[in-house]
Amino acid sequence: MKLGWQNWFQEKRFAAQWERAKEAAQSTPMADYYNDLLSTDQHLKDAPLVALDFESDGLEENAQLLEAGWAAVEGCAVKLSSARRLRIRAESKLQGSAVVIHRITDDAAAEGQSEQDVLLALLADFKGTAIIAHAAFIEQSFLNAACLRCFGVPFVGRFICTMRLEDRWFPKDRAADGLRLGKLRAQYGLPYYRAHDGLTDALACAELFLAQCARGQAENLLVEDVLMRA
Amino acid sequence: MFLRRHAPFDALSADVVSALARKIEVRYFPRETMIIDAGKENHALGIVRSGAVELRLGGTELNHRLGEGGVFGYPSLLHHERTRNQVIAHEDSLIYQLPKPDFLALLDSHEMLRGFFAKDEAERLRLAVEGLRRSEAGHGEAAMIAVKLGSLMRRNEVVTASPDDSISDAAKLMARADVSTLPLTDQGRLLGIITDKDLRRRVLGKDVPLDEPVSRVMTQDPITMSLEDDLLSAMLIMSQHNIHHLPIVNDTEKIVGVISSSDLLNRFGMNALQVVAEIEAAGDAAAVARAARRVDAVLAHLIESGVDADHVARFVSNIGEATHRQLLKLGEQQLGPPPVPYALVVFGSLARQEQAGGSDQDNGFILDDGYDEQAHGAYFERLATFLCDGLNSAGYIYCPGDIMATNNKWRQPLEAWKEHYRNWIDRPDPENVLNTTIFFDMRCVAGEEALVESLRKQIFAWSSANSIFLSFIARAAAHTKVPLGFFRNFLLQHDEKEGDVLDLKHQAIAPVVDIARVYALALGLSEVNSQERLKKAAELDELSEEAVLDIVDSFEFIRSVRFRHQSEQIRQGAAPTNNLSPALLSRFEREHLKDAFRVIRDHMDIVGRKYAGNIQ
Numbered sequence: 001m002k003l004g005w006q007n008w009f010q011e012k013r014f015a016a017q018w019e020r021a022k023e024a025a026q027s028t029p030m031a032d033y034y035n036d037l038l039s040t041d042q043h044l045k046d047a048p049l050v051a052l053d054f055e056s057d058g059l060e061e062n063a064q065l066l067e068a069g070w071a072a073v074e075g076c077a078v079k080l081s082s083a084r085r086l087r088i089r090a091e092s093k094l095q096g097s098a099v100v101i102h103r104i105t106d107d108a109a110a111e112g113q114s115e116q117d118v119l120l121a122l123l124a125d126f127k128g129t130a131i132i133a134h135a136a137f138i139e140q141s142f143l144n145a146a147c148l149r150c151f152g153v154p155f156v157g158r159f160i161c162t163m164r165l166e167d168r169w170f171p172k173d174r175a176a177d178g179l180r181l182g183k184l185r186a187q188y189g190l191p192y193y194r195a196h197d198g199l200t201d202a203l204a205c206a207e208l209f210l211a212q213c214a215r216g217q218a219e220n221l222l223v224e225d226v227l228m229r230a
Numbered sequence: 231m232f233l234r235r236h237a238p239f240d241a242l243s244a245d246v247v248s249a250l251a252r253k254i255e256v257r258y259f260p261r262e263t264m265i266i267d268a269g270k271e272n273h274a275l276g277i278v279r280s281g282a283v284e285l286r287l288g289g290t291e292l293n294h295r296l297g298e299g300g301v302f303g304y305p306s307l308l309h310h311e312r313t314r315n316q317v318i319a320h321e322d323s324l325i326y327q328l329p330k331p332d333f334l335a336l337l338d339s340h341e342m343l344r345g346f347f348a349k350d351e352a353e354r355l356r357l358a359v360e361g362l363r364r365s366e367a368g369h370g371e372a373a374m375i376a377v378k379l380g381s382l383m384r385r386n387e388v389v390t391a392s393p394d395d396s397i398s399d400a401a402k403l404m405a406r407a408d409v410s411t412l413p414l415t416d417q418g419r420l421l422g423i424i425t426d427k428d429l430r431r432r433v434l435g436k437d438v439p440l441d442e443p444v445s446r447v448m449t450q451d452p453i454t455m456s457l458e459d460d461l462l463s464a465m466l467i468m469s470q471h472n473i474h475h476l477p478i479v480n481d482t483e484k485i486v487g488v489i490s491s492s493d494l495l496n497r498f499g500m501n502a503l504q505v506v507a508e509i510e511a512a513g514d515a516a517a518v519a520r521a522a523r524r525v526d527a528v529l530a531h532l533i534e535s536g537v538d539a540d541h542v543a544r545f546v547s548n549i550g551e552a553t554h555r556q557l558l559k560l561g562e563q564q565l566g567p568p569p570v571p572y573a574l575v576v577f578g579s580l581a582r583q584e585q586a587g588g589s590d591q592d593n594g595f596i597l598d599d600g601y602d603e604q605a606h607g608a609y610f611e612r613l614a615t616f617l618c619d620g621l622n623s624a625g626y627i628y629c630p631g632d633i634m635a636t637n638n639k640w641r642q643p644l645e646a647w648k649e650h651y652r653n654w655i656d657r658p659d660p661e662n663v664l665n666t667t668i669f670f671d672m673r674c675v676a677g678e679e680a681l682v683e684s685l686r687k688q689i690f691a692w693s694s695a696n697s698i699f700l701s702f703i704a705r706a707a708a709h710t711k712v713p714l715g716f717f718r719n720f721l722l723q724h725d726e727k728e729g730d731v732l733d734l735k736h737q738a739i740a741p742v743v744d745i746a747r748v749y750a751l752a753l754g755l756s757e758v759n760s761q762e763r764l765k766k767a768a769e770l771d772e773l774s775e776e777a778v779l780d781i782v783d784s785f786e787f788i789r790s791v792r793f794r795h796q797s798e799q800i801r802q803g804a805a806p807t808n809n810l811s812p813a814l815l816s817r818f819e820r821e822h823l824k825d826a827f828r829v830i831r832d833h834m835d836i837v838g839r840k841y842a843g844n845i846q
Contacts, residue, residue, distance in 0.1 A: 080254045190324055214260045
C-alpha cells in the first residue's frame with residue numbers, strides 16, 4: 001500500500017505546514033492542539049481517530065457552519081460515549097467576523113454556541129488524532145477557514161477520506177453519484193439513515209470507515225495507509 | 231432511535247435508552263467473520279443493528295439466527311463465564327456492543343430486563359431440544375413422531391358390518407374382503423370391533439353358535455385414534471394395551487380405517503411393539519428373559535429413529551411392565567391361582583413410566599385383607615421368588631435396597647402397607663426421608679388394581695394434610711446437589727480427571743422427579759408420571775404453565791442426553807449406565823445441560839421456599 005517516495009515527499013510537506021501553523025498558534029487558544037501529532041507509522045487499530053461532519057449553508061470555503069457532529073473511533077469501534085453534536089449559532093457573515101470580539105453569553109444554549117466555542121470543544125477532542133470524513137477536503141477547508149476566522153491560525157491535521165479510500169482500494173467504473181455516502185453504505189450492508197444532521201452523518205461515515213477497514217484487513221494497516229493525500 | 235424499537239429496550243424510558251446508547255460501541259463484521267468465539271471471555275452484550283448473525287450453539291450444527299434488533303452474548307455476562315456459543319456474522323453486520331459493566335448495571339436497576347434475559351435462557355433450551363429432535367430425525371428414518379396415521383392409511387373404502395349381523399356373516403365378509411379386522415358400526419358410528427383372533431378364541435374356542443349376533447363376541451367401544459395422531463402414539467397405545475388393531479376415526483367419529491401393528495412393524499422393523507408381543511407370547515421365564523433383554527436394542531433403535539426421551543421412556547417402561555405381567559402370569563400357571571386377591575405394585579421409575587436402560591427392580595405385593603399368613607404365606611413367597619428371579623434374569627437386577635416382593639416387609643396385606651406409610655408420614659425421619667419417597671411413586675401392573683388405588687388414596691390424603699411431612703420431603707428435595715459447579719470447573723480446567731463422572735440419574739433426573747413428587751403429595755394428585763404431575767399442578771394453579779414448560783424441557787433434555795449415551799453404550803456392546811464421563815459429553819450437551827441444571831436449581835429453590843418453610 002505504501003507509495004514510497006511520494007509518501008515521503010507529502011509527509012515532508014505536511015511537516016512544514018504543521019510547523020508553520022504551530023508557530024502561528026503560539027499564545028492562541030489553538031496552541032494546545034498543535035502539541036500533539038499522530039504518527040503515521042502506527043497501527044490503524046491502535047490509533048485514536050475521530051469522524052467529523054459539518055452542516056453548512058453552502059460548500060464554498062467561507063460558508064456559514066451550522067452544526068458540527070463527531071465521534072471517536074478507536075480499536076475499530078465507534079465509541080458512542082464520545083459522540084457530540086453542537087449547533088453553531090447562525091450569524092450573518094458580517095457579524096461572523098465580529099464573533100471574536102463580541103462574546104455572546106445569553107440563551108446561547110437554545111440557539112447554539114458560538115463558532116469559537118464549538119471549535120474549542122472540537123479541537124480538544126481532535127488533538128493527536130486523524131479526522132475521518134466523507135469527502136474530507138470539504139471538512140478540511142471548513143476547519144481551516146473557521147480557525148483562521150476565529151483564531152487567525154490555519155488548521156493543519158491528518159485526514160482520512162472515506163470517499164477517496166473507496167476509490168483507491170476498490171477502483172471501478174461507477175455512476176456519477178457512485179461514491180456518495182449513502183450508496184457506499186448500502187454496498188457494505190450498512191443501514192439507511194434518514195436524518196441528516198452533523199452527528200448522524202459523522203456516525204454514518206465512521207461506520208463506513210469500519211466497513212472499509214474490515215474489507216481491507218485492518219489488522220495490518222498503518223495510519224499512513226489510509227491517510228488522505230493532497 | 232434504534233434501541234427504542236427493539237425488545238427489551240423498548241420497555242425503558244427515553245432517558246434511560248439515550249443514556250444507554252452513550253455506552254455503546256459500534257463495530258462492523260463482514261459476512262462469515264467471527265463476532266464471538268466459544269470458550270473465550272466475553273466483554274459485551276451484542277445487539278444486531280443491521281445484518282444478521284448466526285449463533286452456533288456449542289459448536290454444533292444447530293444454529294440460531296438473529297436479525298436486526300437481536301440480542302446475543304449475555305449468558306456469559308450474566309453468569310460470569312466463558313462464552314458457550316460461537317457467533318458468526320451471517321451477513322455483513324453492524325453490531326452494537328454494550329460493555330459488560332454497563333449491561334450488569336442496567337440489569338441491576340431494571341428488574342424487567344432481568345426477566346427478559348432469564349426467560350430467554352429457558353427459551354434457548356427449548357430451541358435446543360427442538361433442534362435436537364430435528365437433527366436426530368434428519369439421519370436414518372423419518373422421525374416416527376412426525377408421521378401422521380393419515381399417511382399410513384390405505385385409501386380404499388373400509389369394510390364394516392353391523393353388530394346385529396350374525397357371526398357367520400361377519401366371518402364370511404372378512405374372508406371375502408381379506409381383512410383380519412372388522413369394525414362394527416351403526417350408521418357410521420363405531421360400536422365395536424372383531425378380529426381373526428377373536429373368532430378363534432371367543433367363538434370357535436368356546437363353541438359359540440355362529441348364528442348369534444356378532445355383538446356378543448365383539449370388543450365393545452374399542453380404543454380409537456384420529457388421522458392426525460402420530461405413529462408413535464399409536465405404537466404406544468398398542469404396546470400399552472397389547473392390542474394389534476386400532477380403528478381410525480375422522481373428526482365426526484366416523485370410521486375411516488383400521489391400522490394394524492403389522493402395518494407399523496413393516497414400517498419400522500425392530501421395535502417396542504414386537505418385544506412386548508414376544509414377551510406376552512413367552513411360555514416360560516427363560517423366554518421372557520430372552521425377549522425382555524432386547525429392551526436395550528429397542529432403546530438404541532428408538533433413539534436413532536429420533537424418538538424423544540419421553541416416548542422412549544414410556545416404551546422402555548411398557549416393556550418392563552409387560553415383563554412383570556408375563557412373569558406373574560407364568561408364576562400363577564405354575565403355582566395355581568392365588569388363594570386371595572392381590573396386586574403387584576411397582577415403585578420408582580417404572581411406576582412413573584420413566585424407565586431407562588439398566589434399571590433395577592422395585593416391587594411388592596399388596597395382599598387382600600383376607601390374607602392369612604399360615605394358610606397363604608407360602609404361596610405368595612414362592613410367587614414372589616418366581617417373579618423376582620425372573621426379573622433378575624430378564625435384566626432387571628435385584629433391588630440393592632431389597633424393595634422386592636421377596637422381602638416379607640413388602641409382601642403384606644393392605645392394612646399393613648397403610649401402617650408403613652402412616653409411620654413415614656406422621657413421624658418423618660429427616661435422615662431417611664429421601665429413601666422412602668420412592669414409595670410415593672406407585673402403580674399397579676398386575677392383579678387387583680383396587681388394592682393399589684385404595685392405598686394411594688389413603689396415603690395422599692394423609693400426606694397432603696400433613697404440612698410437617700411435606701416440609702421434610704420438600705427440604706430433602708431442595709437439598710439435592712445439582713452439579714452446576716461441576717461443569718464450570720470442567721470447562722475452565724479442561725483436564726477431566728479419571729474417574730470423575732456425572733451421575734445423571736441422581737444429580738439431574740432425580741431432582742425433577744422430586745420436585746414433581748412434592749407437588750403431587752402437596753396436592754394429593756393421582757398422577758404418577760412426573761410430567762403429568764407437573765402439568766396437573768399447573769392446572770391447579772400451583773405453578774405456572776411456563777414454569778412447567780421450562781422444567782419439562784429441562785427434564786426432556788437431560789433424559790435425551792442420558793438415552794443418547796445409553797444407546798451409544800449399547801451399540802458398543804456395553805451395559806447402559808447412568809454415569810457419564812464428562813469427556814463423553816459434546817460441547818452442545820455440556821452447555822445445555824448447564825442451562826437445564828439452572829432451571830432445575832431455580833425450581834428446587836421455589837419448592838423449598840413453598841413447602842419447607844416451617845422447619846429449619
